[in-house]
Amino acid sequence: MTGEGTSTRIRSLKANVTREEAIRHFTNGVLNGAVELIRGPVRSLAEFYIPYRLFEVRIRSGGREQTQTFAMDAVRGVLDLYQLPSVAADDQLLTLQTRNVLPAELNAAQAEERLIAKVRRMVFTQGFFRVRDLKIEATPVSGEICVPYWVCFRGSGDRAHLAILDAVRRRPEGAKVRRLVEEWLRSDSAGAAAS
Numbered sequence: 001m002t003g004e005g006t007s008t009r010i011r012s013l014k015a016n017v018t019r020e021e022a023i024r025h026f027t028n029g030v031l032n033g034a035v036e037l038i039r040g041p042v043r044s045l046a047e048f049y050i051p052y053r054l055f056e057v058r059i060r061s062g063g064r065e066q067t068q069t070f071a072m073d074a075v076r077g078v079l080d081l082y083q084l085p086s087v088a089a090d091d092q093l094l095t096l097q098t099r100n101v102l103p104a105e106l107n108a109a110q111a112e113e114r115l116i117a118k119v120r121r122m123v124f125t126q127g128f129f130r131v132r133d134l135k136i137e138a139t140p141v142s143g144e145i146c147v148p149y150w151v152c153f154r155g156s157g158d159r160a161h162l163a164i165l166d167a168v169r170r171r172p173e174g175a176k177v178r179r180l181v182e183e184w185l186r187s188d189s190a191g192a193a194a195s
Helices: 019-027 030-039 108-125 175-186 188-194
Strands: 002-004 007-013 042-061 064-073 082-084 093-098 135-154 161-166 171-173
Touching: 007 042, 019 042, 019 135, 019 161, 042 108, 042 175, 064 108, 064 135, 108 135, 135 175, 161 175, 171 175
Parallel strands: 007 135
Antiparallel strands: 002 007, 007 093, 042 064, 042 135, 064 082, 135 161, 161 171
16 A cells, blocks of 8 residues: 555455445345434445455364465454455456555554464364364465445434445444444544545
8 A cells, every 4th residue: 555645545355336236235124214213314425445464374284284365454453354265366456546544553463463363263163173283374465455345424413323334245344343444533544534
């Protein structure tokens, strides 16, 4: 990622959800009608990007070995891992300028340490009793990619409530992503981007 003034040049996974589909996601249906009564109508929608670091991960257990590509959020390392079929090919990526991107805060060593811990938990949840002599090695892949999200602002008066949709996986996000976005909106970085 490179910055130019308040705008940042990023490489992002291509979104699988268009703006129109995101609007429908946040406005159609009985559940959204109830949310509108409680939290207020949809006021605006914005694209938002979170940076991720890529890793090739080798997992060895019980004489078996597998290699997978994972992406881990480069902000705090608290979001769910992205499992990619292979290192993202150029046809899965696009380059763009945006102000709506979180700054990466984790260094490579911190990201690798957290990634290995998450992969270890993932392996154990898939079958603790099948795990023998577990070894996990993570090799960083150069470059950072961003994952696109749709942020919905709801409310009436001066109160706003956020709802977030992962624009690649097509699924609503919860408190962890919402907290990152809310903190960014309150920060000096967001204020500079908005001006």
